[in-house]
């Protein structure tokens with residue numbers, strides 16, 4: 001009885017912890033790009049709750065975003081049932097590895113590239129890949145870094161890199177990912 005009570009209290013008060021369900025191992029490349037972002041985000045075939053508390057699937061695909069319903073249907077899944085896996089800690093409605101990759105390549109990654117191209121057009125590839133990696137925190141969240149944007153517009157890579165580490169993004173993802181994106185931006189390549 002007491003155990004049951006404790007468990008239900010924990011279920012309510014435990015903060016959102018990232019726990020990948022249906023994990024597919026990914027090797028890091030050590031420089032910014034789609035494969036590194038895949039490693040950074042983790043590759044989870046089943047629903048999990050991300051660090052911001054959003055039900056997420058595949059490689060950082062937020063299931064609360066508009067269009068998630070149609071996207072899941074494209075891969076033969078029902079978004080309600082997929083999210084239910086998150087809430088019930090089950091793994092009954094998962095993407096196949098091939099479909100999760102397809103979702104990343106054709107939807108998630110290209111969406112973020114679009115975000116970055118609108119944020120600051122014409123960035124060199126490594127810098128762009130780092131900002132795309134940051135855009136996985138949410139396309140709109142880039143607008144919260146006006147000083148980084150200003151430095152990127154002026155092609156002041158060192159300052160842009162330093163500004164990137166002042167973002168709340170760094171606090172969320174931790175120093176390893178943050179420092180790699182910093183290096184990529186500072187490279188100006």
Ligand SMILES: *[C@@H]1O[C@H](CO)[C@@H](O)[C@H](O)[C@H]1NC(C)=O
Nearest residue numbers: 077078079080081082083084
């Ligand atoms: C989707 O899943 C939910 C929850 O399991 C279910 O209630 C609903 O009927 C399903 N919808 C379709 C179209 O299958």
